[in-house]
Amino acid sequence: xxxxxxxxxxxxxxxxxxxxxxxxxxxxxxxxxxxxxxxxxxxxxxxxxxxxxxxxxxxxxxxxxxxxxxxxxxxxxxxxxxxxxxxxxxxxxxxxxxxxxxxxxxxxxxxxxxxxxxxxxxxxxxxxxxxxxxxxxxxxxxxxxxxxxxxxxxxxxxxxxxxxxxxxxxxxxxxxxxxxxxxxxxxxxxxxxxxxxxxxxxxxxxxxxxxxxxxxxxxxxxxxxxxxxxxxxxxxxxxxxxxxxxxxxxxxxxxxxxxxxxxxxxxxxxxxxxxxxxxxxxxxxxxxxxxxxxxxxxxxxxxxxxxxxxxxxxxxxxxxxxxxxxxxxxxxxxxxxxxxxxxxxxxxxxxxxxxxxxxxxxxxxxxxxxxxxxxxxxxxxxxxxxxxxxxxxxxxxxxxxxxxxxxxxxxxx
Numbered sequence: 029x030x031x032x033x034x035x036x037x038x039x040x041x042x043x044x045x046x047x048x049x050x051x052x053x054x055x056x057x058x059x060x061x062x063x064x065x066x067x068x069x070x071x072x073x074x075x076x077x078x079x080x081x082x083x084x085x086x087x088x089x090x091x092x093x094x095x096x097x098x099x100x101x102x103x104x105x106x107x108x109x110x111x112x113x114x115x116x117x118x119x120x121x122x123x124x125x126x127x128x129x130x131x132x133x134x135x136x137x138x139x140x141x142x143x144x145x146x147x148x149x150x151x152x153x154x155x156x157x158x159x160x161x162x163x164x165x166x167x168x169x170x171x172x173x174x175x176x177x178x179x180x181x182x183x184x185x186x187x188x189x190x191x192x193x194x195x196x197x198x199x200x201x202x203x204x205x206x207x208x209x210x211x212x213x214x215x216x217x218x219x220x221x222x223x224x225x226x227x228x229x230x231x232x233x234x235x236x237x238x239x240x241x242x243x244x245x246x247x248x249x250x251x252x253x254x255x256x257x258x259x260x261x262x263x264x265x266x267x268x269x270x271x272x273x274x275x276x277x278x279x280x281x282x283x284x285x286x287x288x289x290x291x292x293x294x295x296x297x298x299x300x301x302x303x304x305x306x307x308x309x310x311x312x313x314x315x316x317x318x319x320x321x322x323x324x325x326x327x328x329x330x331x332x333x334x335x336x337x338x339x340x341x342x343x344x345x346x347x348x349x350x351x352x353x354x355x356x357x358x359x360x361x362x363x364x365x366x367x368x369x370x371x372x373x374x375x376x377x378x379x380x381x382x383x384x385x386x387x388x389x390x391x392x393x394x395x396x397x398x399x400x401x402x403x404x405x406x407x408x409x410x411x412x413x414x415x416x417x418x419x420x421x422x423x424x425x426x427x428x429x430x431x432x433x434x435x436x437x438x439x440x441x
Contacts, residue, residue, distance in 0.1 A: 051165060057115075057215075058177060059179060060180075061119065061180070061216040062181050063180075064212030064213060065150070065188060065209070068126060068205065070205070071192045072143065073088065076088050076139070088139065094144065098151055099155065099385035100378055101242050103242070103377040103381025104378060104381075105152055107374060107375065108241070111223070111228075112221070116220045118149045118152050120213070121149055122213045123214050127206075130202075130209075133202065156377060167369070171309065171313040171314060172310050174361045181360070182303045186296075253428060254428055258366060262383060262386050262390065263390040264417070265326065265390070265418060266387045268394070268418045269329055269333065270390065274410075275398055276291065278406075279336065280345065294345045298352060301352065304354060313361065323425065324358065325359040326359065326421060326425070328351050329356055330418035332348045332349065332351035332353075333352055333415035334416065337412035338412070401413065
């Protein structure tokens, strides 16, 4: 089959999904797949917790997260293999892994190995999907396109956990939830079959070895000051913002005395803020400078985090979580758009893989440091310190990215 390099659709005010069938297929595929991820994570935690306790849950979540540190290697595949083929094979393999898990519900060690394989497949397909956005849309439409694409990731935090909990409580329990997730991978693969046969980003003649190409991608990041700042700033933002995952349960339970229901409401508000902001950005950010969006998003995340630490009642925590979640969603959209504007397509998969690894490292640091700070200083102080740290990242971002070159084309930041 002849592979083509489609020209981006011309910039217009037409709805991106209605006017671009290939991009619509990509977005719906990602949304279905990410919702399935949320279902499986919740279902497996509910399965493992009674059997193996906190240690089992930590082992399971670690097995899913650890492969994502291999983002630069996964990015090599995203740059050298046709995207449709790569993503479809990952989805079909994921359906097989999750289906096998549903059939057997194996003991913890085997389950952990299967979850690790699923994590590897997710690590491979994610940079491939993000790298396709600038191929399918015009430069001026990248920000709203990334907002639409990001809606799928938001479903992992919103729709997925709720469905996972409901399916886990239904007849069949975890087996039913996992079976539904396996079907979502099959549906996603079917949707991806509607994508055009897009040529790989790298010239096949330039392909060397996986490790050599991963190193080349890392050198590209290090040599480009703006890209290096983006990667470092993302690590720091996640390291500060992800403290929320550790401290929130203690803030709502021990400080505000809102109980489990209060914690659930506050945690859900963060995902709701992400969802609402992503929806708003699909219509409001076209033509906006991504760096301006990024700065506003960091301010919102930092402000929401600090207000959490100062909140006297649960209602204020919920509002602060909505604001912080909205900021987080816009950060994701702005980061993706800036990277797509800065990075040549032959490097895009590897750079997105590197960025994904930076985010995972930031989350790991937050979980380790957050538990220590909460134990020493308490939940309120932890939120205030994390919010102040979030604001401090602007000292790194603004000088490096805030000045626009005169030679920059219209519609670019």
